[in-house]
Amino acid sequence: MNDASIEVSGLRKRFGPTQALDGMTFSVAAGTVTGFVGPNGAGKSTTIRVLLGLDYQDEGHALVCGQRYAALKYPLRRVGALVEAAALQPSRTGRNHLLWLARSQRLPTDRVKEVIDLVGLDSAARRRAGGYSLGMRQRLGIAAAMLGDPEVLILDEPFNGMDPEGIIWIRGFLRSLAARGRAVLVSSHLMGELQGIADQVVVVGRGRVLADATVDELVARAGSDRVLLRSPTPSEAAAVLQRAGARATVTDRGTVIVGGITAQRVVEVLSPAGVAFSEVTAQRASLEDVYLQLTGGATQYRAGTQVQP
Amino acid sequence: MSTQTGPPRPHTVLRDELRPAWSAAVRAEWTKLRTLPSTTWLLAGTVAVTVGTTAIIAAATHTSTGPDAARQDPTKLALTGIDLGQAIIAVLAVLTVCEEYGAGMIRITLTAMPRRTVVLAAKAVNLTGLTLIAGLVAVAGCLMTGRLMLPGAGLGTADGYPLVSLAHTATLRAAAGSVLYLILIALLVLGIATAIRDTAVSVGVVLALLYLPPLLAQAVSDPLRRHLEQIAPMTAGLAVQVTTSSPAQVIAPWAGLGILAMWAAGSLTTAGVLLRIRDA
The missing domain is CATH 3.30.70.100 (Alpha-Beta Plaits)
Structure with missing residues (x-):
């Protein structure tokens, strides 16, 4: 194995008639933010679920910290993940949600308070999660991902439902994590959210990688x-x-x-x-233009007025 | 960013690596259960429904004391509440898993604890503990109610019946067996719910599995009726409550509970396999 923090190689997965993953291959190095972008249905969430051992691939392999995720004993100490931020039992408080997660990793109760402060959720932590806005759920999900102070972070659509202030906060937060040597994989269906924070961008469509390059390379490739x-x-x-x-x-x-x-x-x-x-x-081309150019042929659900480039 | 502590100290990491993952999973699942308000309500509801049903049955029972009156079983009568109380425990067991699937939180659970059978086992351990407590309180309440109310229903010492008492070996077995019965029902239901994943469907299937066979048995004749009552989880399991010999008894007390234990084991095993092989 090389020393990539995340390594995805030749992943294939079929859901009935749909080829969800069709040879997905990329890697994420420590100390970088990698954007994982593509239209809805491109296979981003499926790839992340396979990485986290939630879904099983038909072929290929997915490793974090050089191992299968399921082989990690206290996985949240190595890998922090945000999947389905809305997925909370409504009658449990945010603090208690973090508390059971901390127990599952044998992390001290003090750590719960620390991550609540880290994401700025202290005023809402003792309220029932059912009353949280999507933005607050995202913050709680990021707090959960940070509980074990992991070396790898995998965040699925963390910008969804965030207010502008929250988006600015996440952008700064992700940069600071990379600056401290963490590997960050962040998925989004909007390229613009990643411009300015991603070192590397993996553009996907129809279950495979369409482009895997630095932001500068991508923009240059699109021409001016x-x-x-x-x-x-x-x-x-x-x-x-x-x-x-x-x-x-x-x-x-x-x-x-x-x-x-x-x-x-x-x-x-x-x-x-x-x-x-x-x-x-x-x-001059922006990242968004490159994205549209790359994914134009790979969009599964397109508006009727869109024209093939 | 604001507060940020370093990773756990090396000696902590080493110590935790030596400790088994399952005990952390049990604590995590316990924290989940105790932080849901519904858990307390369902446990209290189990006790209330069980004892309340027994009280209503006892109040409605009027046994004629003539010499040809059928011999009654006061202990079994006192424990009748279990028939209904088990439904509340079943709901608690269903919610333990299906609420997580309904909210999508199961993905967070399995991300934190990727060893899926360990998660199922941890849920089973906590459910067993909670059902044990609720079961002990409910059964004690039932026996107390029977002891106080049955003499007024023509089942007192004056009528030739002993007072309901744990000093009788058969009554002690019926009481302990009823608590075990509730635990085995909880585990059976946990397995079914894990396999089905949906709250409403699980509750429907569980109630049908528990209550349909006794009803069907009334509609068919022997030997089919006898076989049905010997293998159905509720009729077989509740044989453990019988303290007087009766021709209606189709299976020995512990053998009946054994049949229910096999149902629970089969259900949990199937659930464990499905949990492992399916996408979350």
């Missing part, structure tokens, strides 16, 4: 010929541009990302075609 277009009829604009040989993708926000031609050429194509537009901007 992005053109951002705003139009009242984005799908029509995209269709016209595609007929002219350009790549065009309609984003969720109704803008069109155009590739392969210059901003000048976009205007020349659209004007004679009678397509109205309010903005045409040449821009």
